Amino acid sequence: MTQQQERDIAVDFWKVFSSDAGKAFAQEIIKLILEHEAPNRKRNRKQTAFENYKKLAHALSANLVYLHELQRETLQTRRGLYVSRSKRVLAKKRPKHTSAPDFVNKQVIPLLDTMAATDLIHQIIPVTHGRIQNPFRKTRQYGDSTIIHPTGRFLKFMSEHGVKGLEHVRRDAQGEEIVLLKSKRADGDLSETSAEVDYPDNExxxxxxxxxxxxxxxxxxxxxxxxxxxxxxxxxxxxxxxxxxxxxxxxxxxxxxxxxxxxxxxxxxxxxxxxxxxxxxxxxxxxxxxxxxxxVRLAYGLAKAQPRDGDQYAVPGFAKSRDCIKVLMSALLFDQPGYNRKKLPPDALEGLHKDEVRPATEIIQALKEYHKPLLPLCGAGVGxxxxxxxxxxxxxxxxxxxxxxxxxxxxxxxxxxxxxxxxxxxxxxxxxxxxxxxxxxxxxxxxxxxxxxxx
CATH class of the missing domain: 3.30.760 (RNA Cap, Translation Initiation Factor Eif4e)
Incomplete structure (x- = not known):
């Protein structure tokens, strides 16, 4: 298996148990967690916090079962679940219109520690700004998320409750927001990279x-x-x-x-x-x-002009570098006002054929010349x-x-x-x-x- 094929899976807090056996299993896990932490708790949680804590435990248990069963059915065994332990991330007030459930908060941190202490999970906590060593992998990896795996004890409880198969877990996303708004980014990054922001209800x-x-x-x-x-x-x-x-x-x-x-x-x-x-x-x-x-055709529509016939990325002199031209054209349309591009984006460099290597400024100029009607849109941030x-x-x-x-x-x-x-x-x-x-x-x-x- 290649390193690319060994991707860990993000914890999805919308996952729940759908079967009676799964729900009984979750109750058993929650009971173990609460019994372990009880002697060391100085005061009880408030009712809302207590219910949210149980929801977190239920969701993590469902994710661990899902991971194990998905890997068992596909003969994969080395993947883990990744979840943030960052107080900065978890302490944020959860917006109304967000992709995460409202019960996800910094209680995740003590919950993970308790599940590890009760031998329900293996927990690999990253070193800040450095490498983490994952004993389930032969390779090293970077990251700021904690990796968790179910233990033999967790799997034994699964077996005792008859929890086997993906049908025990489903995604209960009734409260999940499906229309998301992302923050402003001056660098023109695409939608999945910037932070979610809340917004008032609107038509x-x-x-x-x-x-x-x-x-x-x-x-x-x-x-x-x-x-x-x-x-x-x-x-x-x-x-x-x-x-x-x-x-x-x-x-x-x-x-x-x-x-x-x-x-x-x-x-x-x-x-x-x-x-x-x-x-x-x-x-x-x-x-x-x-x-x-x-x-390109949408840009021509915006410019009220007609595009050339044929391939819009067939710039003379760069017929073998279509992928390069395509990425560069997109970059020019995303470039913000005031930015004078003089370099090719990394993805464009990868698509540049060895027979057509030229200075970046020459390639950029050739593309602009080929699409003269779009010059006002290049560097206008219309992407x-x-x-x-x-x-x-x-x-x-x-x-x-x-x-x-x-x-x-x-x-x-x-x-x-x-x-x-x-x-x-x-x-x-x-x-x-x-x-x-x-x-x-x-x-x-x-x-x-x-x-x-x-x-």
Missing amino acids: TADHYRTILRQIQQRLDVAPIRIINGGWPSAKTGLLIDVRMRRLRRVFTRERWDSCGRYYGAWWIPLSKAERLSRILMEGRYVAELDFSSMM HDLFFQESQIMTMILLRLNTLGITGLPVHDAIYVPTHRVQETKAIMEQVFREEVGMEGVVRVTMPNPTQVAA
């Missing part, structure tokens, strides 16, 4: 939430499965659970017209090749339909605005697919549908793009290759 967020729930209803019941069960993604190393379908919509820069892309569902982090070779819907493989050069338009287009497409009884899996500017629904989906995508942008969009279709489909 705009309510509208987005209502639409997302309509889309989610179809995804929740759609017959979707993945070949090779929960085996990890070759790209991310993450174990795959097809029950984890809940989408969230993330807006940036504390604005409701910034970004709005979809995140959260299990298929989004996978590679294109994995989606095409492992996902089955309605008993069929899926095809990918995506908009060719979407960011998030274009992402918002992209997400609105995808939302409209998903809603129209729903009316036709078609389930679509969104991945930013692409959508995956069963192979027998490709033509209907393509027509809808072209129609929506025309309506929203005022020009023709180019939809590419990638069908699954049977010779590359996993057995």
Whole structure:
């Protein structure tokens, strides 16, 4: 197994036990924890704090069971769960509109210590700003999160209560916020990197939430499965659970017209090749339909100009470096006013073909010359605005697919549908793009290759 395939899994505090056996097991674990700490407690917790503490213990136990059962079914044994022990992080007041439950607080720290003291977990606490040695790995790793593993005693209690199989754990996300707002970032980082901020109830967020729930209803019941069960993604190393379908919509820069892309569902982090070779819907493989050069075409729509025919990233002199040009174009659209780019982004350098290596300023100038109508938008910080338009287009497409009884899996500017629904989906995508942008969009279709489909 490669180092990439040994990714630990984040604790998901929305996980709970769904079976009677699981709930009885959780009660046993909570009882052990409370009995162990009782002699050393000088005063009882307030009722709300006490209930929250039990919820934390229940959620951690459910996560440990989930980890063990997922690894048992996929023959993986070296992964752990990671969770923060940072008082700075855990002591923050939990906003109303946040992705975490309101009972997550700094009680996590003594709970982890008590579970370790009662031999329920192995706990690997990081050295501040340094390396941590994980005895469950041959490799060393960096990080500021604590890694936990279930102990033999924990597994023995599982066996005694008949807790075996993923069906004992589910995700109870009734209170989870699905419309998130991220903080402003001057450096132009994308949506998942900046901090969540709270916001007052408002009609705009309510509208987005209502639409997302309509889309989610179809995804929740759609017959979707993945070949090779929960085996990890070759790209991310993450174990795959097809029950984890809940989408969230993330807006940036504390604005409701910034970004709005979809995140959260299990298929989004996978590679294109994995989606095409492992996902089955309605008993069929899926095809990918995506908009060719979407960011560039949206930028031309914003500039009220017509793009060139053909590939928007085919800059003369850099035909072998399409990936480089694509990343650079995106960077220029995200660059903030006043920033004069003179270097290529790291990802762009990776896509630069060895036969076409030139000074960064020469490549940047060639791209700007190729897309002269977009010069006013380069360095204007419009990237998030274009992402918002992209997400609105995808939302409209998903809603129209729903009316036709078609389930679509969104991945930013692409959508995956069963192979027998490709033509209907393509027509809808072209129609929506025309309506929203005022020009023709180019939809590419990638069908699954049977010779590359996993057995």
